[in-house]
Amino acid sequence: MRGDDRKQIIVRIKPELLGKLTKLADREYRSVNGEIEYLVAQAVGGGADGGIYPPEFFDGAAAFIWDGDERELLPMRSTDPVRLGDLKKYEEEKETVVGNTLAFLRGLPAQNVLLYGDRGTGKSSTVHAVLNEYSDEGLRLIEVKKRDIITLPRLMNAIADGGDKKFIIFIDDLTFVEGQDNYGELKAVLEGSALHLGNVLIYATTNRRHLIKETAEDRKNDMHESDLRQEQMSLSDRFGIVVTYLNPDKREFADILRSLLADRGVTLPEDELALRAERFCLEKGGRSPRGARQLADIIVCEKGLNE
Secondary structure, eight states: OOHHHHHHHHHHSOHHHHHHHHHHHHHHHHHHHHHHHHHHHHHHOOSTTSSOOOGGGGGSOSEEEEETTTTEEEEOSSOOOOOGGGSOSOHHHHHHHHHHHHHHHTTSOOOOEEEEESTTSSHHHHHHHHHHHHGGGTEEEEEOOGGGGGGHHHHHHHTTTOTTOEEEEEEOSOOEETTTSOHHHHHHHHHSGGGTTSSEEEEEEESOSSSEEOOHHHHHOHHHHHHHHHHHHHHHTTSSEEEEEOOOOHHHHHHHHHHHHHHTTOOOOHHHHHHHHHHHHHHHTSOOHHHHHHHHHHHHHHHHHHO
16 A cells, blocks of 8 residues: 555544544553563563572562562562561451462462452552461562562562572552553553463452543544453453452441450450541541551550550
């Protein structure tokens, strides 16, 4: 087809359709970009010295941060010490994450996990607690910032020779703005050959039911909204397990607070506990396990100062 013919076709395309085609081309380009990154990683290697990290590198720490700019793993000398027993309630949710992690450690089929739910419900804490529980069995955690998702294939190549270690790549607070962020790269990684090394899973948390944010303008366009919904589903579907964390109700909040105080050797009369809990939640504007921990700390401090 001659150049003049192509120009005539483009002129006749409706503006909204042209915009849609442009975004589609951009998404496809960014998806392919992730696979290109993987091929480059295989060619030039990763790691601080330009090669794959040796197994002994992962003996010195249980958690690491991936520096996407420098293509380098940084050991974390201190991490959240939370244990599974510190996370009150949410037993079914914790059991799902623990069961999948044990399957992963034992070489059984395991899934990438998306932990979705309200703020302060313990999604990130669950992941850290699982690491603390099973780091002695070779589990390692690598935190990756959303902006560094495009470098995930390079990271996976760098840890390909991790010996008997198993790696959870942890992406906290995962949300994207449609048309602006690199969710195409994450899709490529979740479904591409780079993830199928047998020693890597992706665990991510999000506060949003839809991983890709839509604008008011998007919602006005029915065709675009339908496409966006399909894009959201195609990304979420690549997580084999989705665990939902919801805020506790009034009774559950009081139960969590009571249990946290008991762990600290503090008991309150039931009427006082209920009153303190409800007053605190009204001041905070909602109930969450994080709020219960904050209130428990406040009460323990008050007791300690008055002794």
